[in-house]
Amino acid sequence: MPFQIVVLWTDILVYLLVALIIATIAYTRSREHLRAPWRRVAQSTSGMIGLTVLLAFVAAGLLDSLHFRPRLESKDTKAKAAYAVEVLSTLDIVLEPLRTRREKTYSAPLATNLYAKEMIERPDGTQVRDYPRLKYGGARLADPESDWAADIARSAFGGIAGGVVIWLLCGALVAATIARGSGAHISQEWARIWRGETEVPWGAILLTLLVFCALGGMTVALAAKYHVLGTDKVGQDVLYQALKGIRTGLVIGTLTTLVMLPFALALGIAAGYFGGWADDAIQYVYTTLNSIPGVLLIAAAVLMMQVYIDGHPELFPTAAQRADLRLLFLCIILGVTSWTGLCRLLRGETLKLKELEYIQAAHAFGVRHHRIISRHILPNVMYIVLISVVMEFSGLVLAEAVLSYVGVGVDPSMNSFGTMINNARLEMAREPMVWWSLAAAFIFMVTLVLAANLFADAVRDAFDPRVRTRALSPVRLAQLLHARRAQSLKAEKA
Amino acid sequence: MMAYIIRRLLYAVPILLGVNVVTFALFFLVNTPDDMARMQLGIKRVTPEAIASWKQERGYDKPLLYNADAAGAAKVTQTIFYEKSLRMFVFDFGRADDGRDIAREIRMRMGPSLAVAVPAFFVGLLIYITFALGFAFFRATYLDFWGVVICVAAMSISSMFYIIGGQYLIGKLWHLVPISGFSGGVDALRFIVLPAAIGVVGSFGASTRLYRTFFLEEISKDYVRTARAKGLSEVTVLFRHVLKNTMIPILTGVVVAIPFLFIGGLITESFFGIPGLGSYTIDAINSQDFGVVRSMVFIGSLLYIAGLLLTDISYTLVDPRVRLS
Numbered sequence: 051m052p053f054q055i056v057v058l059w060t061d062i063l064v065y066l067l068v069a070l071i072i073a074t075i076a077y078t079r080s081r082e083h084l085r086a087p088w089r090r091v092a093q094s095t096s097g098m099i100g101l102t103v104l105l106a107f108v109a110a111g112l113l114d115s116l117h118f119r120p121r122l123e124s125k126d127t128k129a130k131a132a133y134a135v136e137v138l139s140t141l142d143i144v145l146e147p148l149r150t151r152r153e154k155t156y157s158a159p160l161a162t163n164l165y166a167k168e169m170i171e172r173p174d175g176t177q178v179r180d181y182p183r184l185k186y187g188g189a190r191l192a193d194p195e196s197d198w199a200a201d202i203a204r205s206a207f208g209g210i211a212g213g214v215v216i217w218l219l220c221g222a223l224v225a226a227t228i229a230r231g232s233g234a235h236i237s238q239e240w241a242r243i244w245r246g247e248t249e250v251p252w253g254a255i256l257l258t259l260l261v262f263c264a265l266g267g268m269t270v271a272l273a274a275k276y277h278v279l280g281t282d283k284v285g286q287d288v289l290y291q292a293l294k295g296i297r298t299g300l301v302i303g304t305l306t307t308l309v310m311l312p313f314a315l316a317l318g319i320a321a322g323y324f325g326g327w328a329d330d331a332i333q334y335v336y337t338t339l340n341s342i343p344g345v346l347l348i349a350a351a352v353l354m355m356q357v358y359i360d361g362h363p364e365l366f367p368t369a370a371q372r373a374d375l376r377l378l379f380l381c382i383i384l385g386v387t388s389w390t391g392l393c394r395l396l397r398g399e400t401l402k403l404k405e406l407e408y409i410q411a412a413h414a415f416g417v418r419h420h421r422i423i424s425r426h427i428l429p430n431v432m433y434i435v436l437i438s439v440v441m442e443f444s445g446l447v448l449a450e451a452v453l454s455y456v457g458v459g460v461d462p463s464m465n466s467f468g469t470m471i472n473n474a475r476l477e478m479a480r481e482p483m484v485w486w487s488l489a490a491a492f493i494f495m496v497t498l499v500l501a502a503n504l505f506a507d508a509v510r511d512a513f514d515p516r517v518r519t520r521a522l523s524p525v526r527l528a529q530l531l532h533a534r535r536a537q538s539l540k541a542e543k544a
Numbered sequence: 545m546m547a548y549i550i551r552r553l554l555y556a557v558p559i560l561l562g563v564n565v566v567t568f569a570l571f572f573l574v575n576t577p578d579d580m581a582r583m584q585l586g587i588k589r590v591t592p593e594a595i596a597s598w599k600q601e602r603g604y605d606k607p608l609l610y611n612a613d614a615a616g617a618a619k620v621t622q623t624i625f626y627e628k629s630l631r632m633f634v635f636d637f638g639r640a641d642d643g644r645d646i647a648r649e650i651r652m653r654m655g656p657s658l659a660v661a662v663p664a665f666f667v668g669l670l671i672y673i674t675f676a677l678g679f680a681f682f683r684a685t686y687l688d689f690w691g692v693v694i695c696v697a698a699m700s701i702s703s704m705f706y707i708i709g710g711q712y713l714i715g716k717l718w719h720l721v722p723i724s725g726f727s728g729g730v731d732a733l734r735f736i737v738l739p740a741a742i743g744v745v746g747s748f749g750a751s752t753r754l755y756r757t758f759f760l761e762e763i764s765k766d767y768v769r770t771a772r773a774k775g776l777s778e779v780t781v782l783f784r785h786v787l788k789n790t791m792i793p794i795l796t797g798v799v800v801a802i803p804f805l806f807i808g809g810l811i812t813e814s815f816f817g818i819p820g821l822g823s824y825t826i827d828a829i830n831s832q833d834f835g836v837v838r839s840m841v842f843i844g845s846l847l848y849i850a851g852l853l854l855t856d857i858s859y860t861l862v863d864p865r866v867r868l869s
Contacts, residue, residue: 338562343844349829354574357583451702457830471704500700
């Protein structure tokens with residue numbers, strides 16, 4: 051399929067972030083003092099479960115960050131190529147059936163008939179008022195009433211079985227990889243994983259993967275024939291909307307802090323390091339910004355942004371590009387309101403660091419300011435940056451939903467959890483109730499935010515020097531100690 | 545003490561001025577009043593006359609910062625900056641798009657906002673501290689572990705789900721209280737219970753967990769060990785020593801929020817149809833009433849500064865080591 055690549059602003063930033071993470075990993079690998087806290091993160095069971103779930107979401111988000119416009123079919127081959135106004139992503143290609151199979155209006159999850167009664171014309175010409183069959187959902191069933199349950203059970207079971215097979219392959223791969231490292235046999239390694247004796251809690255990770263594979267397999271198998279989470283008012287698949295909403299959540303959660311990070315770092319360190327009037331000025335700026343209630347500042351800024359977008363339609367060739375710029379702007383303005391906290395923390399930490407002996411010594415040796423800052427101060431405040439980036443993620447995802455409800459969030463045409471909740475609010479009043487949109491938004495959002503919270507806690511416990519309690523739970527600690535003792539006993543025997 | 549408060553109040557003036565400049569820049573410099581008029585009037589009816597009359601109705605037809613046509617002091621006063629931004633310092637907010645006086649509207653709507661927010665605030669605080677102290681008392685047991693698990697799960701749920709779920713369950717299924725609305729007098733109680741309860745439940749997870757870490761931090765200090773060593777029971781240690789000292793970090797976060805009770809919960813009020821300041825703001829945002837949004841930004845900053853001042857004063861009450869000077 052010929053296409054034209056569309057590069058959205060947030061796409062660039064998303065891939066910049068990915069490059070940044072890869073560079074950080076490469077840099078960290080060879081430095082033991084940087085690896086140590088990450089090893090503590092890797093030992094935390096809840097943190098690694100959170101990370102596993104997060105990675106699944108990130109994969110969907112990254113797939114959704116490659117955009118293009120498909121070429122329109124035209125008979126006249128000589129004519130200049132025309133491209134659709136609709137911007138698609140690679141995720142849309144994967145979810146092609148979900149995206150294109152539109153029903154007429156609402157239908158319940160896994161339903162075969164529409165949600166409301168309509169006039170249907172029978173083959174013999176008479177009219178009857180009944181629930182019409184769906185165009186796609188369970189269309190292959192001859193008699194839904196008798197076949198439906200059996201068909202669902204069969205598909206679901208097949209899907210789960212497929213998922214479990216994939217999971218077994220993953221598990222074998224993990225065991226084989228660890229076994230290569232330790233020199234033990236795969237089956238021994240497999241047993242160690244389940245006894246929880248590995249440093250990294252692979253047992254818990256594999257269990258999470260099992261749940262994920264089974265649910266995923268079931269959903270894929272069912273989605274081939276039905277609308278797993280029902281359809282919305284215009285008949286679009288709710289599962290598709292929820293999957294598309296993942297990217298919006300991830301973008302808001304990560305880019306917001308990324309966009310404002312340079313400012314917070316520069317101003318926070320400058321205020322703490324130089325003191326004097328620079329400190330006064332920077333403090334004044336962030337106190338002023340801080341004293342404007344966040345929601346109101348965002349509302350005011352987004353309203354103004356809307357006026358600007360409406361006034362300059364020529365700047366945006368497609369609706370997706372317009373929505374994307376609004377998303378980026380929302381990230382920036384959310385960053386402006388959340389940046390002050392990080393800035394204050396950095397200032398405080400720099401004030402403390404400045405008085406330490408080794409920095410005093412650097413001063414005495416005549417090392418220049420920018421060198422002291424980049425060599426001695428910056429590396430020592432990075433843990434604050436890391437902790438605040440991961441801690442803020444879940445709050446920002448939740449904030450997006452509230453802002454979209456208020457009407458100052460993402461563009462209404464953009465799929466997000468906030469717009470889903472916003473639309474679902476009115477559907478709750480219908481009789482019978484349309485609950486599936488809300489349920490879908492709830493499931494996806496809670497999973498994402500919970501995973502992010504668990505991971506963030508593990509990162510904070512590992513990096514924050516003030517946390518004196520061990521990150522590991524007593525049970526996990528006992529397991530690890532047991533494993534160590536068993537190993538040392540074995541070594542003694544040998 | 546008095547001198548300190550007066551000095552702090554004087555510090556507030558440059559900050560409020562800064563807030564004013566920021567909002568002024570946002571509302572009048574980034575987009576001119578012409579842009580706003582065009583947007584509000586819609587694309588079809590935009591004629592230069594319509595824009596001019598729209599601006600005149602709202603007093604946007606003056607120069608932004610400096611009026612060269614006027615004489616004397618009016619050169620500065622006959623401008624948008626003076627009339628729309630500086631006048632806020634004397635609580636003159638002008639009129640909303642529907643013609644009502646904003647200052648009067650704000651006074652009227654404070655009552656319902658407070659009626660919902662104040663009970664939720666105090667009941668919530670009591671519940672969070674109780675549970676946090678309980679978890680700290682049973683620390684490193686299964687009770688504590690599952691308590692934290694529940695807190696983390698609870699804080700992962702968006703507040704909107706609590707509201708929608710609560711309205712559905714209690715209002716629609718069980719018919720215990722009306723789903724939304726408000727009325728004056730004793731009758732108001734029926735309308736307050738649900739939003740207040742949901743407000744408490746909504747921030748249970750985050751607050752309880754935060755206070756629990758405060759308690760645990762305090763428990764690991766030397767004086768607590770001394771108290772135990774001299775034979776005090778764990779209950780006495782917790783209530784007599786730990787609870788009082790933990791009030792300091794708790795107050796830092798809590799007192800700052802007290803003035804915001806006037807504004808109330810933005811989404812709670814709009815979901816429950818409570819005619820408070822929160823729903824007023826949301827309605828203004830939805831109908832793009834710039835005057836109201838600007839006034840609420842000003843009030844919000846004012847309350848924030850009041851909150852900071854209150855925090856400092858409350859420190860002297862709970863922590864005798866702090867002396868304001």
